[in-house]
Amino acid sequence: DIVLTQTPPSSPVTLGQPASISCRSSQSLVHNDGNTYLNWLQQRPGQPPRLLIYKVSKRFSGVPDRFSGSGAGTAFTLKISRVEAEDVGVYYCMQATQFPQTFGGGTKLEIK
């Protein structure tokens, strides 16, 4: 199975400041079709997860442009340019390149 390792496990951030979360994969996430199926999800307290970014860097419908994804191969990053109060929650990377699909362990974003 592909193991996704997220860092940091928690991230206290000041409102208006940037935040960055790393996701490293135990093997390349490049699919045979040439795409890289690495997604980022946000889970606010008491809510189901919500898709933010798919295929490394494509922002899902309705996601604010302060969220961006980057990376390639085995190393990926989610960045929030200016953290807002509504961004509090847990962020997960997820790979859909290979079965079984897997999630990272999560990064808890908190406001300082």
Next chain:
Amino acid sequence: EVQLVQSGAEIKKPGESLKISCKASGYNFTEYWIGWVRQMPGKGLEWMGIIYPGDSESKYSPSFQGQVTISADKSISTAYLQWSSLKASDSAMYYCARFTGGSWGQGTLVTVSS
């Protein structure tokens, strides 16, 4: 609009069986994989398995293979997750999701307690 609506919370005893559901609407159910995710209290997301309703092909995480069964009824656009003999450790929130397109159900809370 794509929607996944899950069945309600369940309270069961150890050893009992259970089948929870996820009804899809707003798209062609047979054309997208639909999966199940476990979230134990205060913990992260765990990918359990997935099914392609078009031909009922399913894939499981090794952690859940043999512990649960995923099925789908395309006549009513509904996916299922079932247990034949529940354990206390199955207590968790379970989500269905159409990962392509980012649609998630609201979750079904399963509590297993004697």
